[in-house]
Amino acid sequence: MTTIAVSVQERLRLAKDAARQIGLLDADAKTSLLNAIADALDAATDDIVLANADDLERGRTNAIGDALLDRLRLDAGRVAALAAAVRDVAVLPDPVGRVLDRRTLPNGLALEKVAVPFGVVGSIYEARPNVTVDIAALALRSGNAVVLRGGSAAQSSNAALVTVMRGALASQGVSPEAVQTVDDFGRDGARALMNARGLVDVLVPRGSASLIETVVTESTVPVIETGAGVVHVYLDETARADWAREIVLNAKTQRPSVCNAVETVLVHRAAADRLLPELLVSLAEAGVSVHGDPTVAGYDPRVVAATDADWAAEYLSLDLAVRVVDDLDAALDHIRRYSTHHTESIITDDDTAAQRFLAEVDSAVVLVNASTRFTDGGEFGFGAEVGISTQKLHARGPMGLAELTSTKWLGRGDGQVRV
Missing domain, CATH: 3.40.605.10 (Aldehyde Dehydrogenase; Chain A, domain 1)
Structure with a gap:
């Protein structure tokens, strides 16, 4: 020795x-x-x-x-x-x-x-x-x-x-x-x-x-085990435009270098025309570089073409992956494939969609109509946190x-x- x-x-x-x-x-x-x-x-x-x-x-x-x-x-x-x-x-x-x-x-x-x-x-x-x-x-x-x-x-x-x-x-x-x-x-x-x-x-x-x-x-x-934060926000078909914009901006820009910052935004195809133009402008004004699929790129010439690596990226920076999905099922499939089981949030006015999201997403913290930045021991009333556990034994979450x-x-x- x-x-x-x-x-x-x-x-x-x-x-x-x-x-x-x-x-x-x-x-x-x-x-x-x-x-x-x-x-x-x-x-x-x-x-x-x-x-x-x-x-x-x-x-x-x-x-x-x-x-x-x-x-x-x-x-x-x-x-x-x-x-x-x-x-x-x-x-x-x-x-x-x-x-x-x-x-x-x-x-x-x-x-x-x-x-x-x-x-x-x-x-x-x-x-x-x-x-x-x-x-x-x-x-x-x-x-x-x-x-x-x-x-x-x-x-x-x-x-x-x-x-x-x-x-x-x-x-x-x-x-x-x-x-x-x-x-x-x-x-x-x-x-x-x-x-x-x-x-x-x-x-x-x-x-x-x-x-x-x-x-x-x-x-x-x-x-x-604490884990990486490939964190998602899903904008459902009924998502309010003001909530979608404010929550995504807060989740990405308030402190982009932390594990509860959003890294991927999924948008219901039926809501894309209503939500994406204003959201993309607001993100650009905040200095966020959007890595988007071809549909997203069609709304704003500043969008960078996303690769498969972007969907698994924990950027920890003012970068954000954005993808249009056909429906809630497609959003859930995407999250199951790429999530690190840290935090996911749905923005919706549909109680049925909200309940499905809460029940089916397998992450330490699952939110409805709230910023992912709330996944934090201090915010949860713990005073501080040891870490955010993404495992399932003994401890999970903050x-x-x-x-x-x-x-x-x-x-x-x-x-x-x-x-």
Whole structure:
């Protein structure tokens, strides 16, 4: 075993030990702890922004792209938002100790199924310093220690954030080892984290499709899989023109670099003449490059001819694929083929179409007459999110506190023996 592997394992053992202390804190203690972290983030804003400037400069030098630069950027407003999110998590109901099932056996043995912390939560992600704080806050509130691998692109930012949070823990008499990073070990740290079975209880990857695939295929630690966002909005035959325009623009342009931004718009053929001309003009005015099929291209000369690759593209930019489909059945077929099971939305005034869409689309979040940008832990009232799970085991959709707990059965008897 290499020296690096031994060092990482020692750090993970410290996290495992700290998890026992965190797991025994009551709700009030965890609230105080998180408020201390939020206050510390506010107080260290200048230092955090300065560290982030180093990452941004390195990112520009390495040409990581506008989408990643946007996710990487921290200014005073974003640091304040991070602190506010921690305070939001601090006042959420404590998920630990919830009674999920209760029964008494015929022999009088009383059983309760209760929510308990996982223990140590690991996360591997890239160019997302907000994740450093969001996951740490959610892990601590749910009674877990956390080990983070934030990637080289955000290394200075993440180091500053982890230092602030560890200092806040120490100020509250809580072991700072409950918040760990393996960033300083580079890729070796990530490999060690993925193979720390017995020290890390669950691993959550966030980032590119290739990063997630690597973690899923190489990890021996149980993984909650988050996924890419090839997100669809379907404009049904009865879609209101104002809703169609406003929802598509919001879903594409409010923040195009995130996984809940729409990437493909499908339009019912019978509504194309009514909806597409105005929509395409509005998208062009917003700086969106539309990749369309021949029917869409016939409405606007600025449309770029779409290829098969466009229907599977997660652009994370001001690009949008648009396709005209014959009817709802064709839209559902397209979504089944190309969706990554993240978020899909239908715009319609037809209740029957809406109900079919809700029932038949197999994605983590399915919406009617609303922007896909609502798929977010903060918007769902979770305070923050660990990630958006596109799998079906344990957690699906935006993951908050409840998804960072497991269960155990408690039994209370008065001398029963099995016969």
